[in-house]
Amino acid sequence: MARVHFTANLRRHVDCASMEADGGTVREVLGHVFAVQDRLGSYVLDDQGALRKHMTILVDGRRIDDVERLSDAVSPASEIWVMQALSGG
Amino acid sequence: MADHMIVSTRKGLFDVHREGGGWTVGEGSFLGDNVTLALHDPRDGADYAALNHGHFGVKLHRRDRGGTWQEIATPAYPPKPEGLDDRDGWNRPVKWTTQLIWSLESGGADEPGTIWAGTMPGGLFRSRDRGDTWEMIRPLWDMPQRNLWTGGGADIPGIHSICVDPRASQTVRIAISCGGVWVTHDGGATWRQSAHGMCFDDGPPGFAENPETQDPHMMVQCPAAPHRFWVQHHCGIWRSEDDAQTWQRVHARPSSFGFGVVVHPNDPDTAWFVPGIKDEKRYPVDGRLVVTRTRDGGQSFDVLANGLPQAHAYDIVFRHALAGDDTGERLAFGSTTGNLWVSEDQGDTWETVSTSLPPVHAVRFTS
Numbered sequence: 001m002a003r004v005h006f007t008a009n010l011r012r013h014v015d016c017a018s019m020e021a022d023g024g025t026v027r028e029v030l031g032h033v034f035a036v037q038d039r040l041g042s043y044v045l046d047d048q049g050a051l052r053k054h055m056t057i058l059v060d061g062r063r064i065d066d067v068e069r070l071s072d073a074v075s076p077a078s079e080i081w082v083m084q085a086l087s088g089g
Numbered sequence: 090m091a092d093h094m095i096v097s098t099r100k101g102l103f104d105v106h107r108e109g110g111g112w113t114v115g116e117g118s119f120l121g122d123n124v125t126l127a128l129h130d131p132r133d134g135a136d137y138a139a140l141n142h143g144h145f146g147v148k149l150h151r152r153d154r155g156g157t158w159q160e161i162a163t164p165a166y167p168p169k170p171e172g173l174d175d176r177d178g179w180n181r182p183v184k185w186t187t188q189l190i191w192s193l194e195s196g197g198a199d200e201p202g203t204i205w206a207g208t209m210p211g212g213l214f215r216s217r218d219r220g221d222t223w224e225m226i227r228p229l230w231d232m233p234q235r236n237l238w239t240g241g242g243a244d245i246p247g248i249h250s251i252c253v254d255p256r257a258s259q260t261v262r263i264a265i266s267c268g269g270v271w272v273t274h275d276g277g278a279t280w281r282q283s284a285h286g287m288c289f290d291d292g293p294p295g296f297a298e299n300p301e302t303q304d305p306h307m308m309v310q311c312p313a314a315p316h317r318f319w320v321q322h323h324c325g326i327w328r329s330e331d332d333a334q335t336w337q338r339v340h341a342r343p344s345s346f347g348f349g350v351v352v353h354p355n356d357p358d359t360a361w362f363v364p365g366i367k368d369e370k371r372y373p374v375d376g377r378l379v380v381t382r383t384r385d386g387g388q389s390f391d392v393l394a395n396g397l398p399q400a401h402a403y404d405i406v407f408r409h410a411l412a413g414d415d416t417g418e419r420l421a422f423g424s425t426t427g428n429l430w431v432s433e434d435q436g437d438t439w440e441t442v443s444t445s446l447p448p449v450h451a452v453r454f455t456s
Binding site (some may be wrong): 010011013039042043045046047048049052054055084085 | 142143145146148160163165166167168169185186187349447
């Protein structure tokens with residue numbers, strides 16, 4: 001199972017510890033995560049299920065390409081990081 | 090008379106209380122987070138706070154009277170149909186996601202639990218269960234005229250004013266920057282444009298008077314005379330005496346430009362505004378911060394400055410940051426500079442509550 005990590009900034013709003021989840025794509029893995037923690041989904045994805053504008057996801061250190069459908073492939077050993085850009089005042 | 094208010098700011102929401110004859114900034118909630126708007130529902134005492142986390146999107150929280158804040162559902166847009174080329178009045182693609190909750194209002198006295206929310210990019214939502222679930226008002230969103238709407242100061246259009254008619258809760262009027270004024274008499278099933286008489290000062294023929302693209306900044310309805318309305322528009326001040334069917338322009342000094350408007354709850358001829366130099370500048374005329382008040386339906390305006398800074402004031406007061414209480418005696422406003430003032434005599438004199446708040450988005454008196 002892939003392992004999904006969340007940043008401290010996100011954990012300030014939603015209790016989301018790192019967790020393991022099945023799936024062949026980023027969307028499938030996150031779907032399993034959000035099934036456990038349903039409030040988390042709206043913090044990461046917009047109303048259409050696309051990655052929010054100032055969020056990014058790294059799979060094994062590489063930024064995903066498909067921010068709309070989250071179709072990037074994930075292996076059982078993958079490390080997935082859900083991160084936000086650091087900006088603002 | 091209200092002794093409390095809730096102040097929404099760029100860095101949190103603050104409870105402000107009247108104590109010992111003066112006003113004090115009390116406990117803060119959501120410190121560090123961008124609270125863009127709050128609602129106090131006098132029917133059950135609950136408060137609602139809209140947050141915009143930027144990275145993590147828009148969220149909504151509710152605090153029951155005497156309770157703590159709990160996150161509730163956020164109005165969400167339905168799935169955008171595959172292949173739909175949906176564009177706004179500037180021909181830019183419309184993103185079907187809540188980008189700002191720009192208006193929050195209680196439903197009628199006969200519909201407890203009903204809350205209305207207006208959003209950017211222009212969707213109107215209703216909850217019948219105090220925000221636990223929301224329904225989008227699809228007939229408004231699906232109108233072809235929506236594709237004429239544009240952003241005003243913002244990049245995208247939005248609903249900033251919602252007036253639920255005290256005579257009939259199914260009659261609701263909304264104002265849109267920039268999309269005019271819309272009215273429904275059947276709880277949102279059908280809608281009709283209602284900004285006739287408003288106009289821009291510039292623009293090509295057919296544009297300036299087109300109600301579909303007017304930019305009302307804020308619209309209010311007098312509770313005691315609900316056929317009477319006031320609008321602070323991008324190009325000036327308008328009033329209506331016929332249920333917002335037609336609008337007449339009035340002129341104020343030192344300026345008719347501004348964002349907010351408050352109408353006296355018992356006297357439709359009395360209204361307050363905070364003027365600034367018109368749109369390309371947006372700061373108080375001559376750096377002197379004043380409130381304008383009419384008591385005769387806009388024929389004349391008092392310029393109220395007692396207690397307000399009269400030199401080097403560059404405060405702008407956003408549309409939801411000017412508030413009145415349920416008696417019409419008390420007024421308050423907060424500014425982009427983080428100042429907060431209150432008046433207990435209809436604006437004749439002003440007390441400074443704070444000069445060091447974060448930029449203020451919205452002020453509401455609470456019961």
